[in-house]
Amino acid sequence: MSDKKLVHIVDDEDSIRRSVSFMLKTSGYQVETWNSGQAFLKDVKHAEHGCILLDIRMPEIDGLEVQRLLAERGVTMPIVIMTGHGDISIAIRAMKGGAVDFLEKPFEKAALLGAIEESFARIANATSASARAADAATMLAALTARERDVLEGLARGFPNKTIAYDLGISPRTVEVHRANLMVKLEVHTLSDALRIAFAAGLGS
Template sequence: MTTKRLIHIVDDEEAIRRSASFMLKTSGFAVETWPSGTAFLKEARSAEPGCVLLDIRMPEMDGLEVQQAMAERGVALPVIILTGHGDVGIAVRAMKAGAVDFLEKPFEKAQLLAAIDAAFDRLQAADKQAARAADATVLLGALTPRERDVLDGLARGLPNKTIAYDLGISPRTVEVHRANLMQKLEVRSLSDALRIAFAAGLGA
């Protein structure tokens, strides 16, 4: 595992790959270059985590199609879109699809480095979120199915009476389950229990 932060440059123009690669390496990054979106996608699942600089205008697959294919394959690397065309419509679509930023060529070094910092902040936040979700799922594994149902109801903002009605049990039984699940989750307040529930995806 490299200690340097890794940048994947996906661009069909060799001159751009070379110049961006040189700029980033001299700024202390590790760099991998890909001549097309299809070449990158072949290796994307096993690619080392990093930030992706993705050109919009490429033959075979354009940047938006590559971005969509990454999402479909569960490749959650942050994307910065590069384009030589001031196409605001494409920028909006890329940002809606989750791109961190959108840079027009030729881009300023400071602008690129700021976008890369934002991308790595997002990668770090995603790692922390995944760890929280995994921890929460482990904690919920200690609950009985009925306790989990009660927690899900609480996470959906339902009062005890409604949860009792939905589950076909008495409000008193809901209170017992609620006390038990809080004890098992080792939390003192409902808000702490809800944080765990939300991290594990309950209450949707």
């Protein structure tokens, strides 16, 4: 039995499975690939524990449904979502469902490895949800009320224009608040900001 960290790649595109497998294997990970959500669900109870790299758009059973069924079966492996450009709101729903991160295709190797390492950190550290919620609440306390409103809108999957309309401010002002809250939360990506927002109960 290998002591390498195992990543399950679930994607119906052969080219994605091959390229991502290569990226991960050359970075020292063990990889298993699955060409559909059904194939993975069928064998998951016998699968070795690791993290799951799950595509959103697949025929028959999409990534969100796979995620839901895994949760229903008590599978606790952390999930990283792979998504196309038009699927950000779906990816946000996946994060609300407990996904660690989402990667927008085409993604850089550094982004992939960062998301995978975050998944294994979650396994290793198994921090309780209540501790994460407390940490997130502490971080959100640094935001102004308006910055928190903007973060709430982002956590609901709304674009800047919708948030601006709802709050009665300009899209440019939303962008300014968004930039400021990212600085205060000390994050560089939207998914990192959303992870904090969801842990604190925003976007529900």
